[in-house]
Amino acid sequence: MSERKTDIGPPHYEQFLPPIIKENYGKWKYHEIPEPGVLKHVSESGAELYSVRAGASRLISTDFVREVCDLADKFCDGYFRFTSRNNIEFLLTDKARIEPLKKDLKELGWPVGGTGHSVTSIIHTQGWVHCHTPAIDASGPVKAVMDDLFEYFGSHQLPAQVRIALACCINMCGAVHCSDIAMCGVHRTVPKIDHQKLRHLCEIPTTIASCPTGAIRPHPDKSIKSVVVNEPRCMYCGNCYTMCPALPCFDSEKGGVALLVGGKVSNAKSPPAFSRLAVPYIPNNPPRWPETVETIRKILIKYAEGANKWERLGEWIERIGWEKFFEVCDLPFTFQHIDDYKFQAYETYRTSMHFKF
Amino acid sequence: MSERKTDIGPPHYEQFLPPIIKENYGKWKYHEIPEPGVLKHVSESGAELYSVRAGASRLISTDFVREVCDLADKFCDGYFRFTSRNNIEFLLTDKARIEPLKKDLKELGWPVGGTGHSVTSIIHTQGWVHCHTPAIDASGPVKAVMDDLFEYFGSHQLPAQVRIALACCINMCGAVHCSDIAMCGVHRTVPKIDHQKLRHLCEIPTTIASCPTGAIRPHPDKSIKSVVVNEPRCMYCGNCYTMCPALPCFDSEKGGVALLVGGKVSNAKSPPAFSRLAVPYIPNNPPRWPETVETIRKILIKYAEGANKWERLGEWIERIGWEKFFEVCDLPFTFQHIDDYKFQAYETYRTSMHFKF
Amino acid sequence: MSKTPLLDQLESGPWPSFVTDLKRIAAKKPQVLDLLGQLERSYQEKITHWKHGGIVGVLGYGSGIIGRYSDLPDEFPGVEHFHTMRINQPSGWFYTTAALRQLCDIWDKHGSSVMNLHGATGDVIFLGCRTENLEPCFAELTAAGWDLGGSGSTFRSPSCCVGPARCEWSCYDTMEACYEITQEMQFDLHRPSYPYKYKIKFSGCPNDCVAAVARADLSVIGVWKDDIRVDQSAVQAYAGGELKPKGGGAHVDKLDVQADVVGLCPTYCMSYDGKTLKIDDRNCNHCMHCINMMPQALRPGTETGAAILLGSHAPILEGAQLSWVIQPFMVMESPYDEFKELNSRITEWWAEHGKNRERVGELILRLGMREFLEAAELPPAPQQVRIPRANPFFFWNQSDFDAEAKGRKYYQTEGFDVE
Amino acid sequence: MSKTPLLDQLESGPWPSFVTDLKRIAAKKPQVLDLLGQLERSYQEKITHWKHGGIVGVLGYGSGIIGRYSDLPDEFPGVEHFHTMRINQPSGWFYTTAALRQLCDIWDKHGSSVMNLHGATGDVIFLGCRTENLEPCFAELTAAGWDLGGSGSTFRSPSCCVGPARCEWSCYDTMEACYEITQEMQFDLHRPSYPYKYKIKFSGCPNDCVAAVARADLSVIGVWKDDIRVDQSAVQAYAGGELKPKGGGAHVDKLDVQADVVGLCPTYCMSYDGKTLKIDDRNCNHCMHCINMMPQALRPGTETGAAILLGSHAPILEGAQLSWVIQPFMVMESPYDEFKELNSRITEWWAEHGKNRERVGELILRLGMREFLEAAELPPAPQQVRIPRANPFFFWNQSDFDAEAKGRKYYQTEGFDVE
Ligand code: SRM
Ligand code: SRM
Ligand code: SRM
Ligand code: SRM
Ligand code: SF4
Ligand code: SF4
Numbered sequence A, B: 001m002s003e004r005k006t007d008i009g010p011p012h013y014e015q016f017l018p019p020i021i022k023e024n025y026g027k028w029k030y031h032e033i034p035e036p037g038v039l040k041h042v043s044e045s046g047a048e049l050y051s052v053r054a055g056a057s058r059l060i061s062t063d064f065v066r067e068v069c070d071l072a073d074k075f076c077d078g079y080f081r082f083t084s085r086n087n088i089e090f091l092l093t094d095k096a097r098i099e100p101l102k103k104d105l106k107e108l109g110w111p112v113g114g115t116g117h118s119v120t121s122i123i124h125t126q127g128w129v130h131c132h133t134p135a136i137d138a139s140g141p142v143k144a145v146m147d148d149l150f151e152y153f154g155s156h157q158l159p160a161q162v163r164i165a166l167a168c169c170i171n172m173c174g175a176v177h178c179s180d181i182a183m184c185g186v187h188r189t190v191p192k193i194d195h196q197k198l199r200h201l202c203e204i205p206t207t208i209a210s211c212p213t214g215a216i217r218p219h220p221d222k223s224i225k226s227v228v229v230n231e232p233r234c235m236y237c238g239n240c241y242t243m244c245p246a247l248p249c250f251d252s253e254k255g256g257v258a259l260l261v262g263g264k265v266s267n268a269k270s271p272p273a274f275s276r277l278a279v280p281y282i283p284n285n286p287p288r289w290p291e292t293v294e295t296i297r298k299i300l301i302k303y304a305e306g307a308n309k310w311e312r313l314g315e316w317i318e319r320i321g322w323e324k325f326f327e328v329c330d331l332p333f334t335f336q337h338i339d340d341y342k343f344q345a346y347e348t349y350r351t352s353m354h355f356k357f
Numbered sequence C, D: 001m002s003k004t005p006l007l008d009q010l011e012s013g014p015w016p017s018f019v020t021d022l023k024r025i026a027a028k029k030p031q032v033l034d035l036l037g038q039l040e041r042s043y044q045e046k047i048t049h050w051k052h053g054g055i056v057g058v059l060g061y062g063s064g065i066i067g068r069y070s071d072l073p074d075e076f077p078g079v080e081h082f083h084t085m086r087i088n089q090p091s092g093w094f095y096t097t098a099a100l101r102q103l104c105d106i107w108d109k110h111g112s113s114v115m116n117l118h119g120a121t122g123d124v125i126f127l128g129c130r131t132e133n134l135e136p137c138f139a140e141l142t143a144a145g146w147d148l149g150g151s152g153s154t155f156r157s158p159s160c161c162v163g164p165a166r167c168e169w170s171c172y173d174t175m176e177a178c179y180e181i182t183q184e185m186q187f188d189l190h191r192p193s194y195p196y197k198y199k200i201k202f203s204g205c206p207n208d209c210v211a212a213v214a215r216a217d218l219s220v221i222g223v224w225k226d227d228i229r230v231d232q233s234a235v236q237a238y239a240g241g242e243l244k245p246k247g248g249g250a251h252v253d254k255l256d257v258q259a260d261v262v263g264l265c266p267t268y269c270m271s272y273d274g275k276t277l278k279i280d281d282r283n284c285n286h287c288m289h290c291i292n293m294m295p296q297a298l299r300p301g302t303e304t305g306a307a308i309l310l311g312s313h314a315p316i317l318e319g320a321q322l323s324w325v326i327q328p329f330m331v332m333e334s335p336y337d338e339f340k341e342l343n344s345r346i347t348e349w350w351a352e353h354g355k356n357r358e359r360v361g362e363l364i365l366r367l368g369m370r371e372f373l374e375a376a377e378l379p380p381a382p383q384q385v386r387i388p389r390a391n392p393f394f395f396w397n398q399s400d401f402d403a404e405a406k407g408r409k410y411y412q413t414e415g416f417d418v419e
């Protein structure tokens, strides 16, 4: 154990940079996107770098990774990268090799795209594959949605880029809170308390303190050494479960998908913005979540039809007004849409006559 | 006492309406503002009503009111009204009588104006003339500011209307929280507790509950039956004094004026908006509050110079950005400007790269 | 030498001087001399010399009078008692000289002769009455047809913009609504039975000339549902400079219809080809800008009523609020039954659940919008929010699940609606 | 008949199928067969079958591993233990095939062969390791030059956009900064000593391609202070249609410079007369829109650095937050001392005052911005706020009065400054 290495950190990135990048590091002058999925970066030196972007499932096997490596060896001298949205980028210096690479990719069934005004890969989380708090699966709904929106991955036909994300619970490990369109798994069940387990596994004060709405109180019968939940105050966030495993809030029937829309991250034109609730609940419907897929398509299509050029989804909604968004997309407006969570709620109320009938 | 009348409510307005209004009630077609201080309303019937608007102090004597009545008898058959901003409106049917009325008004020293793109009368409160919680006087600063901005009352030279208000304490009995420019009296002294008085006059639990920041606690020495204030948590709102007279927070030296700017009420173009802190403190300086007057003029002038036509003061600031407002008006930015009051604070932070250097 | 050297400095300058006015009254009214004396002292010491409140009133009323006592009664005996009387103003602040002279007579007889026309809430304010004169003064007032306004934890004197009496844009009869509701609420106006104050203000259109959205718990703001009425020839007259922008109220003489009107429409729902002004009325948000600019060419539509907004108040306790939309459209016609019923549901719910000194807008924030809307029997509507919630912390009631079980998918008024 | 009829339905369709991929691995790895079996069960029952967490790890580290146990271990013994290993990715997610093949070898040997490239924070994620394999796997990883990333209440693996490696807009060296800070923070990355998680993300410009503003407590976003560099002839080429908007990434072939660029500039600081594009750079707010539209004509200036923003996180506990500006401009150059020192002051203050599971952004809201800024030794700056406070509830510290007494009028960094 004497030579046990710790705290060495990640390898230095330089060893992974292809020579063209090392030579032109910090000297890039401009870029073009000659076709969907292909970026061309031109250096002040005149050097040209081509990146071919391919989509994939984020949940992959080492077999898959080896296949990617084979391609990178064949076309890119072994250099490639992943994007911040889990796409693969093959880095080429020879323009002529783009077509052959694309051909190989097509054979493997890996789509090329995700650039410019496309729907690029969906940022997502673990779901039933690996997490202990999901209301929905992650990889499954993502596959279903991307199958449905496939035409938009490899094209630039939308008014602007559209970023979709999924989080399997309201912890929102994806970028759900700031996405053009987001799926979020929601529970709708008050935690079922396992008193027996609780007294052994959980600290009562920490458990009580974990509830943001103060719904948890000590059990009135002190001999039980457990807690009770004031049901009407529980909004199923699962934070108590995170602190105490004796408080699961899962349910085969009541969990489902909420859709949030209109968020963004970039500062282009309008500042970064949160996604907002569009549909509070769609039933959990594996394996392909058809109602979710359908509603997302509906929103995307209405956006594509209604938005001005260059308008992000949220910018379009802000321009027409949320009341028109609900009308145009034919989505019901419910009590759940109206914020009632503490003081931030006030900021969401309409304190003006600026509304449409 | 048998014939004692109660709950009769105000007199019916109809008896106070001049015939021309009774006849054209609800039939007005359009208006013009032929000159500052004069409104012309034209009915569908063709009838024309002229309103001549005069400014006055709001703190007046019955002598003054009788003088107004004399004028109204002379020019308007005894009919007149007051506006929602305490201006007097003489209601004329004969256009030819406008000039003679204006002449009389001039002799009396009552300015004509307050219409259109002017600075109309300042909405204000009682101050040292009548209230128990003011940090500043009301009528005095109002007189001083209107003397200074006099040229803007009787003209339409500003980019839009400018509404000024004053409240003598943070209870904000004026429309200070939604005004283009607002003076607000602020205390900066922690309540001085009169323990002797408190035990007799105040309920301790109500007193404790009255403090929005939870700064008040029971006196540690229970025999004293009073309270103590946790000084660093007190922001001098005076709410405890309202509930308990044994907790005055006045101070001859530390009180003063805060200036807030950029609020509005109408929905024209932009929605109603709160005024925002521009200057956290200007010393209390009777009888003419020169630093306050000067700072208001500075802001008004910079606005008049910088705003696009039709832009309200707050719309101008929003367009150039608050950082530029502070720069252009040469006002220091301090910790006091940054909201730290509970959760609303978050909404005021800059969560984007949208700022200027 | 003058006894009020500081105040004297407020006698110069072009704006009318309250000091000059009070001084002439002081010649007749010794209490006003003391008022000026005490005020001068405040000017020297930069501190108020009024004691904390004190409860005084007239028989059977719990409101309308604000007790006020000097803390220097020995020096200024005239202001030892100096109570306020709030007298409920007539709709739109219209008067005849006869009526106002009568008020002056009463006040000269029983009080200091000092007043405000008007208080910030809208009342006629008599400043400076001794306790023993309150009742006689009140008796004369009611005899003359006047009554006290509100104060304390009551319904407060409502007020309204001039509306149809002199404005072409009023979308309902603000004057009548204000009068009717004031009469309806007399009991609550004079007897403190609420958790805190409760104000109503009526504005005839979204210009909101009584600042209802900012200063009334219940803000009633006129609006139209149909199309803006356009007189195209008048549009041409504005474009050509024959008619002046804002009827002459602006610093600009000639309107640029494209830049000044169309270009500043917040919803981008207008267009102008140099000849015809087109408005996509379904996307107009009633901001009034275009109408304000060209009053002779544009007018609100004819299917009119009011939007009902709730919740505004000044900063005490948790920061100021503006009223928010709770019902986007209500027809406002005498006898205003729908309005009165809604108003009762609001005040009843608030009276039941509100804590002492909690405005209704604060209560809604504490208990949640849904609880309020259900109590007020108002359905959720997207007009109520500027933007839907961002957080995922929403509740489901048993009623939602019940409706869902019946095959309905989304909760609306009561239960879920089939999609 | 297939054991996974529901999952099988995810094998069709044009998007690559994780089911197909996992199935082929399942042939070699029995635990993956069990993974698919348990997942099928979840698809049937619409419920997760993973037990609540469980603390496992490697020697000396308190992070980098997420314990995961099946609640159906008898049925699916292969996933009884199925822990996650988070391996800190290299800056910008660049790899050589050699390096990635080596990672695959290690993972085939010690784990399930299932992974994510990458996790949402940025790490390489190995999914499915038995407890007893963690240590050997870790040993091989470090031997190969890899280390674990963060988890739990630690500093988390930072990430960065591709920056100067392949982007012309990067205002500082995101790749280097990310590497340097990651190395600097190794101790805090592996040993939970914070109240909760703490993330840093580096974006080279305001396009923010790693979503730093939304997903990192400390968001470092590149920006320039001087003027946008303009190539007027390239502007003409865009106007003429020779160059395509967004380099071809859009649905529009020809740019309308006036409508698409100038007209959409959020600060209205551009103008174009058909020949020359003018920018009033003092009023530009660096939104990147114009640069994004005409990448061959416009570039950020050359006086570059980063803005430092703080506080973002997902909705737990009080709703999501975006990071806010705490320092509008910092020069970002190796060895990043100013940055490191600021970062230490932040984490120290937070570690001292933060409650368990309280993100730094939440702590600031609880204790107040001033307390934070003073601890971080940052002066108040108008860039920190979108808009100043509306409420009048502000504090004055003794230091303010002291400075005032010295004749200074307004508090700035420490004490009041003479006006
Ligand atoms: C490769 C990548 C960075 C990386 O280090 O991995 C990247 C690369 C580029 N981004 Fe990005 N962005 C990348 C994620 C992002 C993200 C983050 C995200 O989506 O999670 C954002 C913020 C998204 C948001 O606002 O919600 C982002 C917002 C932008 C924008 C702003 C667009 C807008 O209108 O809001 C631009 C400018 C543009 O596209 O005109 C941009 C522009 C670019 C450019 C053109 C920069 C350049 O000159 O090289 C690159 C190619 C863009 C393209 O694909 O069309 N990049 N870009 C990321 C690719 C993700 C993917 O695989 O799809
Ligand atoms: C008389 C009065 C109503 C009353 O019942 O007493 C009134 C009367 C008119 N208002 Fe008003 N407004 C009156 C207080 C207000 C207020 C309330 C306030 O200031 O406290 C507002 C909201 C102020 C705000 O937004 O902060 C107000 C916002 C407007 C607007 C919106 C202007 C804007 O650009 O925001 C208009 C339209 C315009 O002026 O173009 C308007 C228009 C008008 C018109 C033109 C309506 C009409 O067709 O008759 C009237 C003459 C305007 C003028 O004086 O230029 N009125 N108006 C009030 C006169 C106050 C005074 O003596 O100065
Ligand atoms: C007289 C008047 C100011 C004036 O000079 O015009 C006034 C005077 C007082 N107001 Fe006011 N308020 C007056 C209109 C307002 C308004 C404006 C309005 O009604 O349109 C507001 C803001 C709107 C609102 O209601 O929020 C207002 C918000 C307050 C508040 C803060 C309430 C809040 O929720 O934030 C207080 C504090 C309190 O209630 O303890 C207050 C309290 C007071 C008290 C009663 C002081 C107290 O704590 O006892 C003042 C009595 C002064 C006196 O000696 O008569 N006054 N007060 C106004 C009433 C005249 C009238 O009846 O016409
Ligand atoms: C693996 C990953 C999702 C993924 O599939 O990519 C993930 C998985 C978990 N996250 Fe996360 N989070 C992951 C990125 C994020 C992100 C995104 C980011 O870092 O950019 C966020 C939002 C940003 C943020 O930090 O706020 C995120 C916000 C949370 C939260 C809510 C934190 C909050 O302040 O709101 C929790 C709840 C908690 O901490 O108890 C959480 C908790 C968890 C836990 C540890 C569940 C738990 O309570 O124990 C999940 C373990 C799953 C597993 O089996 O491995 N995770 N989590 C991501 C980490 C991979 C990596 O290291 O690269
Ligand atoms: S979003 Fe929730 S369920 Fe999904 S990975 Fe994150 S913590 Fe787990
Ligand atoms: S799920 Fe959330 S709201 Fe419900 S009891 Fe648990 S912590 Fe509280």
Ligand code: SF4
Pocket: B125, B126, B127, B131, B132, B133, B134, B135, B167, B168, B169, B170, B171, B172, B173, B174
């Ligand atoms: S603002 Fe304050 S001091 Fe002035 S009248 Fe109102 S309550 Fe009194």
Ligand code: SF4
Pocket: B190, B191, B210, B211, B212, B213, B214, B215, B216, B229, B233, B234, B235, B236, B237, B238, B239, B240, B241, B249
């Ligand atoms: S003045 Fe306000 S903050 Fe200070 S103790 Fe009294 S109630 Fe609390």
Ligand code: SF4
Pocket: C161, C162, C163, C167, C168, C169, C170, C171, C203, C204, C205, C206, C207, C208, C209, C210
């Ligand atoms: S609120 Fe509208 S209707 Fe009333 S006076 Fe003002 S402009 Fe006219």
Ligand code: SF4
Pocket: B269, C264, C265, C266, C267, C268, C269, C270, C279, C283, C284, C285, C286, C287, C288, C289, C290, C291
């Ligand atoms: S009222 Fe306002 S929103 Fe409607 S058309 Fe006119 S300017 Fe546009």
Ligand code: SF4
Pocket: D161, D162, D163, D167, D168, D169, D170, D171, D203, D204, D205, D206, D207, D208, D209, D210
């Ligand atoms: S954030 Fe800016 S510098 Fe970084 S990759 Fe995106 S566009 Fe380039």
Ligand code: SF4
Pocket: A269, D264, D265, D266, D267, D268, D269, D270, D279, D283, D284, D285, D286, D287, D288, D289, D290, D291
């Ligand atoms: S970066 Fe944005 S704000 Fe600056 S000039 Fe370009 S479009 Fe305008």
